[in-house]
Amino acid sequence: MSGIDNLPSLASVIATHGLSARKSLGQNFLLDLNLTAKIARQAGDLTGCDVLEIGPGPGGLTRGLLASGARRVLAIEKDARCLPALAEIADAYPGQLQVIEGDALAIDPLAHLTPPIRVAANLPYNVGTELLVRWLTPKEWPPFWQSLTLMFQREVAQRIVAEPGSKAYGRLALLAQWRADARIVINLPPEAFTPPPKVSSAVVHLTALPEPRFPADAATLSRIVAAGFNQRRKMLRSSLKGIAPDIEDRLIASGIKPTERAEQVSLEQFCALARAVLQP
Known part of the structure; x- marks a missing residue:
């Protein structure tokens, strides 16, 4: 049994369900439940909050979010192979986990969520930046989310928090910092993942501002x-x-x-x- 709940270890879950990570889906799994619990804690106090998770995979972060006291977790997963493993988590947390199979870029999660809402995800590398831009550019502000706690390639994370004069400074930094407070809260080496990616990763925490930092159209x-x-x-x-x-x-x-x-x-x-x- 794991240290955060009474479910099997992630390595055991992956072996049982044959969940080898697929490069085509941008998958790199975190197997250390202590680490996924640490990421969940960076999302803040989740009691009384619904949490949107994209790409839960075998459910490591999902378990961390639920163990941290999230009211509900809505997990959107494109890989049908992961659904049985996620169903086991749902059984262990009755009424607290809803899983939707599908593409996060094509699904509107708001029909399934009740405010206050936070977003926490180990984002698949191939859709991470696009999802972030969507969450930062809604038609109306404030957005549906209070905060975003997201894992990216470290290079992307550095672009989000970059300051003027640096090579990383550009459109993503301006977009994020105009409407949110952004900071890197965890750095992760490639060996933290299975399989290890070729790049380092980092978790960024963004808190939505009530209104943009400076007035502008x-x-x-x-x-x-x-x-x-x-x-x-x-x-x-x-x-x-x-x-x-x-x-x-x-x-x-x-x-x-x-x-x-x-x-x-x-x-x-x-x-x-x-x-x-x-x-x-």
Whole structure:
């Protein structure tokens, strides 16, 4: 039996159900239940919360979330081979675990969740960034979630928390930090996983802000940031010339030198520019 519940070890579960990780699904399984419990704790106090989990696999993090006191866990799993193992967890936690088989990119989980809602997941590498962007760009803010506790490749995690002037700083950092507090809470080496990936991983915890950090129109900010970082080696007066014919004047009005490059510009300055661009 494991140390966090009365269910078998993850290694035993994987052997019993023949759950070899599939590269095509971006799977790398964490087998240390102490580690999955540690990740679950980073999601904060889960009592009274519904938790959305994407890609539970054999259920290591799922068990950590339930053992940490989550009111309910909604797990979305694309790999049908994992369903019997997840059903065993559901039996051990009656009424607390719902499993939906399918693609997380195609399923709207909100019909199955009751606020307050947190998201916690060891995200499959091949859909992780896309899901994060979706959660950060809803039509209305605040979003449905209070916090996101997500595992990524370490390189992606560093891009989420990056500061101006660093090589990792770009669109993902601005998107995350405009509407959330983001920090890396756990670093994981390849050998923590089965099979070991070729890269290190990290868990990022993002807490939704009640409103964006600085005022700006979301669509305008997105256009400016995309144009600036799509040609990040160019000066902004060149990379942003398609945004407005008098872009140099608007850059100066926003406190940005037209000769700066996107990676040198802070989130606050980008938001000021987004406001300036909309002025007559």
